Amino acid sequence: MTEVIDTATAMGRPIRRKEDARLLHGQTNWTDNIQLPGTLHMAILRSPMAHARITNLDVSGALKMPNVVAAFGAAELGELNGSVPCVWPVTDDIVMPAFPALAVDKVRHVGDCIAVVLATDAVHAADALEAIQVDYEPLPAVVSMESAISEGSAFVHDDKGTNTCYVYNLGGGYDEAAAKADVIVKRRFINQRLIPAFMEPRCVVAAPMGMSDEITIWTSTQIPHVLRVLLALVTGIPENNLRVVAPDVGGGFGGKLQCYREEILVTQLARKLGRPVKWTETRSEDMVATHHGRDQIQDIEIAATSEGKMLGLKVTLLANMGAYLQIITPGVPLLGMFMYPGIYKMDAYDFKCTGVFTNTTPTDAYRGAGRPESTYAIERIVDELAAELGMEPMELRKKNWIKHEEFPFTTVAGLTYDTGNYEAATARALELFDYDGLRAEQAERRASGDPVQLGIGISTFTEMCGLAPSRTLGALKYVAGGWEHCTIRLLPTGKVELVTGTSPHGQGHETAWSQIASSILGVPVEDIEVIHSDTGRSPYGMDTYGSRSLAVGGQAIKKAADRLVEKARVIAAHQLECSVEDIEFVNGSFRVKGDPEKAQPLGAVAFEAFTGHNLPPGVEPTLSAEATVDPEDFSYPHGTHLAAMEVDTETGKVKLRKYVCVDDVGVQVNPMIVEGQVHGGLAQGIAQALYEGVIYDEDGNLKTASLADYLLPSAMDLPSFITDTTVTPSTTHPLGTKGVGEAGAIASTPAIMNGIVDALRPLGVNDVTMPAAPMTVWRAIQAAKAGGAA
């Protein structure tokens, strides 16, 4: 075992980020900053219709426009028109339609790609789109999921003869459990469609490099490694001739976890034309062409005894795939499938999900990917059950949650939660929130008939993160693994290169990974360079999504660092002329046990390994170590989130007055970064509850197609948050860490909505649809007055 040094330990400290200097001085390398000589700029003609047959497409007009070098429709592109891949065929009989990068004969959603123009500058490329002739024969647009699967609906994919993509079942036994129940509560929740809306629009540059057969692709992606494999498979370009680089990437939230048609087109056209090709999306393109998230209709049923013991849960989902399947579109609801029972003990669980095609933008992962949907459903229905039983909602939770002494606990969904302490997190949250005080104020406002009512929203959540044990992914028919890689090289000057397979886009890996390595190697954080996001420099990796980077990548860092120390120990022992067993490693230095004066710093060992002048027999020059780690299990962060909601019962206006959360993400590498991740997640989860929601009209036109129409919250729309943590180390992770990237987004949405419903429950309201805009809330109040509640 490697000793973890105790002085200058970097782990657990809120070290300010290495990344910030360049980001704060504008010395960044966004993909759109890349300007290669001879670049052709690509502009895309997109479908203005949700569903139509293309009866005529003529790109020749564009070729007569100034500065235009080439133009392609599907016919002109021919075999280079690759199909966007889906790597998660969730069932044996899943319907998997073709998804050509440029639409062939038919368009299936507003924003579908029809043709491209390449010009010497972006402005002339965009101008030339006007000169392309297209004739459309409009077809009936299939917009809502329920109409899509009803008799007589038009088909999104005629050749498939159905709009059902798949049906997935898990569990069983709910009916028997329900038969024993005193109370059964049923609700239909709409988990509305959202847009990731990362701040940096997508951009791709592909260039044949000239010195070899290599094509380099710079792209604003979360997954350079996965993308390289997929682009090789889609384009037929040998994988060893592809280098994928994700330069500075401005946010992703799952939206850049993709192999996009634009990435395929730019790669193919650079190859065909033999010169650099670049495409940068406009925000309006992003809204229709970047995959969307969520979009489920959830029929939830919970059965319990009159004392409040939960017996069973039944979940029936319609999940909107959109018009095509992208990288993990069908699998997203299954990432939530295991988490509907949440933190609660019960006897039975039935799950059924139907994936549905519609003439809308494809859906895929968005921060939390399946788990926000499941957490919303369970935490909302638990509040409804409490109301039905006349129980205090926190008391109902306490009665049913897994107690800390019961871990490890295998849930009714079949997952084994290794550890947790819901009692501790809840106790701390109640204290910070002044729960009793706010309940008292609520009672006063109710008694006085205050037009502004106060509601308290609770969300006691857990999630599974750290994707993922490869064997589990295989069992779920996901075609790739879930491991992560790290190589650590000690350079002759004592500096360290840490090569990771994770691919950060705001998470601060350069800082946090240095902290982990520093704490093991005893090398200062600033002497460690983290190399990432470039398949040329970091050949192995599975990238960043699903709160996996620390939970999985962190394990690889630890293992590689431990191995490096063991290799160096052998050299140090040789130099110190003693046996390996007599060497201890303290604060970055190898010392002879009992004689600390005889010591060899790690840097000196590195130089020795470089010169090779005096190495022990059988030891090769250079000093590096690598590790590829497949996680033993998922990790299960949890927490208690509380929201105080003021609701004006006369106008429907909602105000988030106070938000408290206590999360348990296990051991923290950098608490400052952890807190920042929680804040950002909260903002996105709260925004789902209060502000954001995609709207399509009945013809499939996206009505929320710009940031003027889709309400991303500003600083005015959110409060400051009160956050804290408890620390229950993960027992399946060698560092005791869990994951934090998605926690806030998963937990906060039901807290907000439970608070709004709690405020209005005396008025007879028992659900409010999201986003809870004033008009929606006001209508819920009016419907309840008219006796229309569920």
Add this chain to the structure above:
Amino acid sequence: MHISVSVDGTLYEADVEPRTLLVHWLREGIGKVGTVVGCDTSNCGACTVLLDGRSVKSCSVLAVQADGSSVTTIQGLSDGNEWHPVQTAFKECHGLQCGYCTPGMVMSTVDLLSENPNPTEAEIREGLEGNLCRCTGYHNIVKSVAYAAELMGGSTK
């Protein structure tokens, strides 16, 4: 059309198409790629620069409108080794994650504090309403602005 604009202390003479937006000229005309584009509806504020000392969204100004003016971008706020107090405060308070909104956020903050050196939290939130961030939930951005005010000799109320 011919324009003459001082950007980060250097005088540039250029011919631009009348329709060219200031942000595109900054990025593509003179390589000031520290200033970025985040939307096409003037909602996000990522492209905010100072035009004659006041913050503007450079996507809503034509390059020709900047003729004869002085522009300061994130790249001219301080030289490479020195840090403007607003930059220091954003680092110290973890007011950025991916960093894409940061150039605009920092430039808006500089303007906000020049107008109101002692802003309350509510005034900070209102002052930054035109700048969107998707990473931080604004919590630490608000703290950064308050701390910047402190560093610059003001004190937040």
